[in-house]
Amino acid sequence: MDxxxxxxxxxxxxKLEKGKTILEAAEKTxxxxxxxxxxxxxxxxxxxxxxxxxxxxxxxxxxxxxxxCEEGMEILTNSLxxxxxxxxxxxxxxxxxxxxxxxxxxNGNCELQxxxxxxxIMTQDFIELTPLKNYTIDxxxxxxxxxxxxxxxxxxxxxxxxxxxxVNALTVAYKGDRMKITTFFEKALxxxxxxxxxxxxNHCPTxxxxxxxxxxxxxxxxxxxxxxxxxxxxxxVRVGLGEEMGMKPGERVTGKMVAALKRLGFDSVLxxxxxxxxxxxxxxxxxxxxxxxxIVEKNTEIKLPMITSCSPGWIKYIEHLYPDNLGNLSTCxxxxxxxxxxxxxxxxxxxxxxxxxxxxxxxxPCTAKKFEAHRPEMHDSGYRDVDYVLTTRELAILIKQAGxxxxxxxxxxxxxxxxxxTGAGVIFGATGGVMEAALRTAYxxxxxxxxxxxxxxxxxxxxxxxxxxxSIKIENPLKEWAFLDGVELKCAVAHGLVNAKxxxxxxxxxxxxxxxxxxxxxxxxxxxxxxQPIPTNPEIRKKRAEAIYAEDSGxxxxxxxxxxxxxxxxxxxxxxxxxxxxxxxxxxxxxxRERF
Amino acid sequence: xxxxxxLKRVDFIFRNENDWEKVLSATIKKKPEELINELISSExxxxxxxxxxxxxxxKLTAESKAPEKxxxxxxxxxxxGTFKDREILSKxxxxxxxxxAVCGYVTGAKQGFIYLRGEYKFLEAxxxxxxxxxxxxxxxxxxxxxxxxxxxxxxxxxxxxxxxxESMEGRRGEPxxxxxFPTQAxxxxxxxxxNNVETLVHTWTIFKYGAKKFYDLGVQYSRGTKLFSVSGDTxxxxxxxxxxxxxxxxxxxxxxDGDTKAxxxxxxxxxxxxxxxxxxxxxxxxxxxxxxxxxxxGSMMLFNSSRSMFxxxxxxxxxxxxxxxxxxxxxxxxxxxxxxxxxxxxxGEKPASYLNKxxxxxxxxxxxxxxxxxxxxxxxxxxxxxxxxxxxxx
Ligand SMILES: Cc1cc2nc3c(=O)[nH]c(=O)nc-3n(C[C@H](O)[C@H](O)[C@H](O)COP(=O)(O)O)c2cc1C
Ligand code: SF4
Numbered sequence: 009m010d011x012x013x014x015x016x017x018x019x020x021x022x023k024l025e026k027g028k029t030i031l032e033a034a035e036k037t038x039x040x041x042x043x044x045x046x047x048x049x050x051x052x053x054x055x056x057x058x059x060x061x062x063x064x065x066x067x068x069x070x071x072x073x074x075x076x077c078e079e080g081m082e083i084l085t086n087s088l089x090x091x092x093x094x095x096x097x098x099x100x101x102x103x104x105x106x107x108x109x110x111x112x113x114x115n116g117n118c119e120l121q122x123x124x125x126x127x128x129i130m131t132q133d134f135i136e137l138t139p140l141k142n143y144t145i146d147x148x149x150x151x152x153x154x155x156x157x158x159x160x161x162x163x164x165x166x167x168x169x170x171x172x173x174x175v176n177a178l179t180v181a182y183k184g185d186r187m188k189i190t191t192f193f194e195k196a197l198x199x200x201x202x203x204x205x206x207x208x209x210n211h212c213p214t215x216x217x218x219x220x221x222x223x224x225x226x227x228x229x230x231x232x233x234x235x236x237x238x239x240x241x242x243x244x245v246r247v248g249l250g251e252e253m254g255m256k257p258g259e260r261v262t263g264k265m266v267a268a269l270k271r272l273g274f275d276s277v278l279x280x281x282x283x284x285x286x287x288x289x290x291x292x293x294x295x296x297x298x299x300x301x302x303i304v305e306k307n308t309e310i311k312l313p314m315i316t317s318c319s320p321g322w323i324k325y326i327e328h329l330y331p332d333n334l335g336n337l338s339t340c341x342x343x344x345x346x347x348x349x350x351x352x353x354x355x356x357x358x359x360x361x362x363x364x365x366x367x368x369x370x371x372x373p374c375t376a377k378k379f380e381a382h383r384p385e386m387h388d389s390g391y392r393d394v395d396y397v398l399t400t401r402e403l404a405i406l407i408k409q410a411g412x413x414x415x416x417x418x419x420x421x422x423x424x425x426x427x428x429x430t431g432a433g434v435i436f437g438a439t440g441g442v443m444e445a446a447l448r449t450a451y452x453x454x455x456x457x458x459x460x461x462x463x464x465x466x467x468x469x470x471x472x473x474x475x476x477x478x479s480i481k482i483e484n485p486l487k488e489w490a491f492l493d494g495v496e497l498k499c500a501v502a503h504g505l506v507n508a509k510x511x512x513x514x515x516x517x518x519x520x521x522x523x524x525x526x527x528x529x530x531x532x533x534x535x536x537x538x539x540q541p542i543p544t545n546p547e548i549r550k551k552r553a554e555a556i557y558a559e560d561s562g563x564x565x566x567x568x569x570x571x572x573x574x575x576x577x578x579x580x581x582x583x584x585x586x587x588x589x590x591x592x593x594x595x596x597x598x599x600x601r602e603r604f
Numbered sequence: 605x606x607x608x609x610x611l612k613r614v615d616f617i618f619r620n621e622n623d624w625e626k627v628l629s630a631t632i633k634k635k636p637e638e639l640i641n642e643l644i645s646s647e648x649x650x651x652x653x654x655x656x657x658x659x660x661x662x663k664l665t666a667e668s669k670a671p672e673k674x675x676x677x678x679x680x681x682x683x684x685g686t687f688k689d690r691e692i693l694s695k696x697x698x699x700x701x702x703x704x705a706v707c708g709y710v711t712g713a714k715q716g717f718i719y720l721r722g723e724y725k726f727l728e729a730x731x732x733x734x735x736x737x738x739x740x741x742x743x744x745x746x747x748x749x750x751x752x753x754x755x756x757x758x759x760x761x762x763x764x765x766x767x768x769x770e771s772m773e774g775r776r777g778e779p780x781x782x783x784x785f786p787t788q789a790x791x792x793x794x795x796x797x798x799n800n801v802e803t804l805v806h807t808w809t810i811f812k813y814g815a816k817k818f819y820d821l822g823v824q825y826s827r828g829t830k831l832f833s834v835s836g837d838t839x840x841x842x843x844x845x846x847x848x849x850x851x852x853x854x855x856x857x858x859x860x861d862g863d864t865k866a867x868x869x870x871x872x873x874x875x876x877x878x879x880x881x882x883x884x885x886x887x888x889x890x891x892x893x894x895x896x897x898x899x900x901x902g903s904m905m906l907f908n909s910s911r912s913m914f915x916x917x918x919x920x921x922x923x924x925x926x927x928x929x930x931x932x933x934x935x936x937x938x939x940x941x942x943x944x945x946x947x948x949x950x951x952g953e954k955p956a957s958y959l960n961k962x963x964x965x966x967x968x969x970x971x972x973x974x975x976x977x978x979x980x981x982x983x984x985x986x987x988x989x990x991x992x993x994x995x996x997x998x
Contacts, residue, residue: 054781055931057972068979069971074781089971096968100937133961135944137937161936180776180931183759185940187930 015081030061030072030083041085042094042123044101044213045162046073048545049531050171056162057097058123061085069093095127103134105214106143106157112215117542119213120160148196150382151204151220151375159189159216165208172531174506175325177202189216192604198379201328201603203505205321205529206375206399206538219375219539222396223405229367229396230273237367238355239274240347240426241265243281244373244437244534245400247555251541251548252404253414258551260559263419268407269371270420279422280370281429283343283350284436284445286577287318288568290594291340291442292450293585295524296489304491311335313500313515313522316442318342320380321529321538323598325505330512331600339595343436344370344377345386348393349593350426354581358425363389369396371403373437373537376529388593399539428573431464431560438556439503439533440469440476443526447480447499448567454482454489464566470557472532472550474507475500477522498522504531611854612847614821614829616809617692617699617802624698628705629745631811636666636710643807646815647827652678652763652800653873653901654976655889658807661797664787665711668795673713675704676772676791676798679720680756680763683871684923685903688831688843689801693720693727696805697734701751703804705742706811707797708749716751717791719768722758760927764975765790765798767929778929779975802831802902823849826888830902836868837861837908852877852885855904863908866991871903872920873980876913878991913992914950918943920984928977934969935978941965942985946996956997959989 011026017037024033029052034041045056054074061072064082069090077083084090102124109115143157161180166189169178177200181190191200198204209217229237250259269277295314301307317323317338326333341349347370352363370377374397380386381394398406407414422428432448435441444466451459459466459480468478479498482489500522502511508527514520530537532549535556560566568574582589621627631639643659650656665673677700681689692700704716720728735751742749754772756762762771766780769791790796799807806828810818818828826848835841838859846855856864866878869887877885907916921943930936945962948954966982973979989996 052781053931054974055933057933057974060972071781071974076783092964093968093972096965097933097972100933100941100965103941104937133958134937134941135948137940137944140944160933161930163931180778183761183930184924184926184928185930185936186926187936 013077013079015077015079015083017083018085024077028077030070030075030077030081031059033077034072034083034085039085041072042126043073044119044123044160045164047164047167047211049211050164050167053163053167056101056160058094060090060093060097062087062090095129098123098127098129099132099134101160102129102132104137105160106138106155112158113218113221114215118215146196147220149198149202149204149220149379151378152197152202152206152209153218153220154197155216155218156188158214160214161187161189162213163189164211164213165189165217168207168211172207172504172506173203173205173529174509175201175203178208203321203324203328203529204376204379205505207530208538209375210538210540210542210544219399219402220378221402221405222378222398223402226369226396226398226406229369234365235367236275236359236361236365237273237369238276238278238351239269239369239371240278240280240283240344240351241269241371242344242373242437242534243284243434243556244537244540244552245371245403246559247437247535247552248373248400248540249404252401253407256551257548258555260555261414262559263421264414264417265403266422267417267420268412268414271412271417272406272410274369276423277420278347278425278427279429279433280343280347281433281436282426282571282573283346284433285430285568285571285574286346286594287340287343288432288442288445288449289574289578290585290590291316291338292446292453294338294340295446296450296454297586299523300491303495313520313525314338315525315527318436318442319376319527319529319534320374321376322505322508322527324376324379324601325508325529326512327599327601328603329509330516333512333515334598334600336515337598339597341386341594341596342377342380344372344397345380345393345596346594347426348381348386349388350577352389352391352393353593354577355425363391367395368393369398370394371398371400373400373534373540374530375399375538377539385596400541401539404541424573426573428571429563430568430571431563431566432568433571434559434563435556437534438470438553439528440466440471440501440526441533441556443469443478443499443501443524445568446524449569451480451482452567453569454485454492456486463561465557465561469499469501469526472546472553474504475502475510477501497524499524499526501526503528503533503536505529611850611858612821614845614847616829617805617831617845618695620696624702625741627808627812628702628741628747631706632709632745632747639706639710639811640666642810642815646810646818648803648806648810648818649826649889650800651802651806651830651902653683658799658803661787661799662707662710665713665795665797668788670795672792672794673711674791674794674796675707675711675713675716676768676796677704677716677718677801677804678763678765678768678798679718679724679801680768681721681724681801681901682760682763682927683873683901683903685835685868685871685905686833686901688833688902690724690727691843692801692805692831693724693731697731698738699805699808700801701734701738703807704751705738705747705749706807707799707804709747711795711797713797714748714750716749717772718751718753719762719772720753720755722756725755728753728755759929760923761929761975761977764977767975768798769796776929778931779977781974821847823886823888832902832904834859834904834906836906837864837911838906848888850887851883852887853882855887856882856906859904860906861908864906865909865911866907866913868903868905868907868916868984870983871901871905872923873977873983874903875983876916876987876991913988913995914946917946917984917988917996921946921981924977924981932974932978935973935981938965938969938973938978939981942981946989949996959993959996963989
């Protein structure tokens with residue numbers, strides 16, 4: 009049977025598979041239909057009504073995003089009826105929206121603004137609604153600012169929080185003209201289960217949800233001659249920043265990014281990948297120690313599976329939703345916080361700087377990192393370990409403000425002390441990366457041989473599947489790891505908190521027999537983080553992931569324990585993994601939180 | 605000379621018949637196809653608002669091969685000025701239960717729900733008593749059909765069939781995208797027949813007395829009888845079962861107070877008919893007759909000359925502004941604009957020509973709103989503004 013059907017769009021015949029919506033059919037034909045509530049990451053809502061089209065013979069217009077094509081449909085995407093209605097709808101949205109665009113953080117990257125400009129809405133005949141409502145801005149969270157006066161009620165954030173993250177911190181309340189997006193009992197975002205992951209920010213078409221920015225603070229620090237400003241950059245930033253600078257998704261801009269940071273005036277441009285490698289050494293050792301205690305010493309206090317702790321959105325999630333499983337978390341701080349603690353101790357000593365004069369800045373693909381840096385326990389250096397966290401987007405703003413022509417920058421190299429990294433550190437930016445890096449190191453540590461995968465590429469933990477499982481059998485280990493002989497090391501990887509939930513339910517009931525689990529809060533891992541360039545969608549994330557793995561393969565060193573600066577760090581300062589100094593600076597504890 | 609008018613009072617719905625057991629067992633002896641054909645030939649259309657042919661609705665659901673199906677009786681009755689379903693459920697609940705069970709038999713559904721308006725909580729206990737007795741009989745005749753009551757929580761929009769299902773599934777009562785229609789994917793994503801309380805009672809009449817009896821009443825496109833909730837400036841408010849197709853003129857002769865200026869037909873989402881159009885307006889479903897009006901829930905609200913049509917419209921718009929679910933742009937923002945707009949015109953802050961802009965806006969709402977609520981705001985708005993424009997301005 010033919011599973012194709014024939015329609016026409018604006019008179020052009022189109023043949024396509026059954027089950028496609030009008031929007032998909034139009035896209036395939038090269039016709040753009042404007043959308044607002046539609047997002048490729050989310051289920052269809054069909055509530056903004058901007059995508060209405062005319063189906064010849066039907067009384068009403070149809071929402072292209074929500075209407076399946078039917079045999080023989082004649083679709084008009086730009087008839088007078090459609091244009092007039094669409095214009096009306098945009099006008100209505102503008103009447104409801106605080107359209108003070110020049111003062112908006114999203115000015116220049118706002119889907120509503122773009123539409124208004126496309127349809128040349130030059131007058132506002134309708135009555136402006138914002139002055140009639142009592143909007144207050146929620147600025148309590150260190151990560152996210154929520155301004156309802158700019159909300160167009162598309163519910164993308166609500167669907168994101170529910171479908172991608174399973175958190176449901178944001179929800180719709182009230183009906184009619186009072187309908188709004190809010191939280192449990194309308195509390196501030198930092199008083200509810202919000203994980204600060206920023207996926208809502210990434211999916212918001214307007215300026216209703218934005219990151220709290222620390223741009224001015226960073227400029228001020230850079231301009232202060234008494235301050236030594238250190239910047240670290242996370243692995244995913246280098247595969248995202250290019251998009252903000254007008255390049256196609258998937259461009260690697262590591263060298264240009266470093267050059268830009270130097271030109272901005274940072275005193276030292278360093279790499280979070282360095283502490284990613286360090287994390288692997290600490291976390292790998294922690295895993296092996298736990299296994300030893302559990303298997304050899306039969307210590308029943310030891311919690312397995314051990315779960316990664318690099319993703320601060322994930323940490324806040326487990327603190328709220330699975331507080332009884334906090335013991336399963338690795339005690340390792342995230343690479344950002346390890347870096348922060350070392351900058352004001354190890355680095356300060358080596359460079360002969362007073363830690364109080366160091367300002368430590370990090371560039372992250374993440375909004376939750378802002379919250380993480382804010383946590384009271386993150387002061388192990390004696391100072392706040394990371395002073396300011398900027399997202400990839402904020403870095404782009406710095407670069408634009410400084411007037412740098414990004415294209416023309418000569419690639420530069422990271423500075424030294426704490427600027428060296430391996431491919432293992434780089435792949436932290438993709439889902440499965442921490443697992444792959446950990447396996448590369450742990451397997452070798454235990455057996456003295458490289459992981460048995462071609463080119464060290466552990467393919468089973470890569471890719472976009474929400475939950476991935478893999479196992480490696482340990483054979484002929486070195487003498488001191490003899491107890492692991494024949495053990496099948498079982499691992500799982502999840503990204504997106506909705507997938508974390510799937511794994512955690514299995515852990516909670518004891519069904520899961522994994523030894524080690526990697527969880528990242530954001531879809532695709534950090535490369536799809538809440539602080540990455542907007543827009544995001546599966547194709548863009550795929551491109552970024554390809555770039556990350558290309559970066560890894562291109563590096564001479566691809567195993568964390570081979571990072572020479574990490575080796576030097578242990579020799580000069582930490583002495584040994586999980587040693588006393590590590591314990592003090594690189595490890596942390598977690599806080600049980602309520603669900604409500 | 606006295607005007608002689610024809611208004612046929614009928615008594616089917618509330619006729620007290622104590623033979624539901626007999627009707628049920630006799631009906632389910634017939635083949636489902638036979639019953640569907642009976643319904644189709646009666647030309648019964650839904651009495652809950654949209655006027656969809658009931659026989660076709662049952663047929664579509666019956667044809668689906670899905671292993672699970674549901675029957676829902678929509679007793680949310682939220683349309684302002686409508687109070688007929690309440691009367692049915694308190695006076696003749698057995699007819700409703702029987703009709704639901706027959707629908708289950710015809711379509712293959714084993715479970716029925718009554719979605720009861722939150723404010724009708726007081727009916728719940730009595731209804732459950734009736735259901736218990738009914739289920740007892742079902743068991744006796746080996747009919748596998750269960751009925752449960754689901755209490756609504758007071759939002760008008762939850763009367764819209766898909767919002768109702770969302771609310772039953774534990775979510776916010778927001779209308780869904782259609783297609784899929786409930787007959788394809790309704791409650792819990794499976795084929796579902798949802799019918800208004802009154803519609804179900806009409807099916808009882810049809811099964812008991814035959815389609816012809818029903819078909820012979822009314823006029824083309826509008827067969828049978830309908831319950832009207834009569835309110836407003838009338839000496840005899842109440843519920844009346846009348847034959848469809850009557851002229852509004854006749855209706856006003858019967859129910860008016862001698863000073864009737866206009867009648868709102870079909871509640872807030874219906875039309876306002878001014879006196880000069882009474883004669884040309886027949887009450888029934890849309891069809892070929894001139895000036896025919898949609899009855900929707902069957903609310904008939906009479907206004908005499910003491911009423912300000914501006915206030916009437918203001919009242920309706922306030923209702924819509926509060927009672928729309930708020931999800932879709934044209935309706936959520938549109939309702940606010942219409943309400944603020946007519947006030948601004950009245951206060952002289954906007955020119956009278958602004959009303960034209962608002963009329964255009966209602967056209968867009970009709971074309972683009974996601975559900976029947978937003979689509980039908982235009983009905984009352986345009987019929988009031990066009991017929992009583994001067995009252996909007998001065
Ligand atoms: C805003 C809105 C409110 C509605 N409220 C009701 C209601 O209270 N009762 C009802 O039976 N139908 C109501 N409907 C109509 C239902 O969506 C649906 O068409 C009806 O229940 C189908 O039954 P019927 O075919 O028997 O009329 C409403 C529709 C809309 C758009
Ligand atoms: S038309 Fe109104 S009630 Fe219907 S979906 Fe849209 S906002 Fe909700």
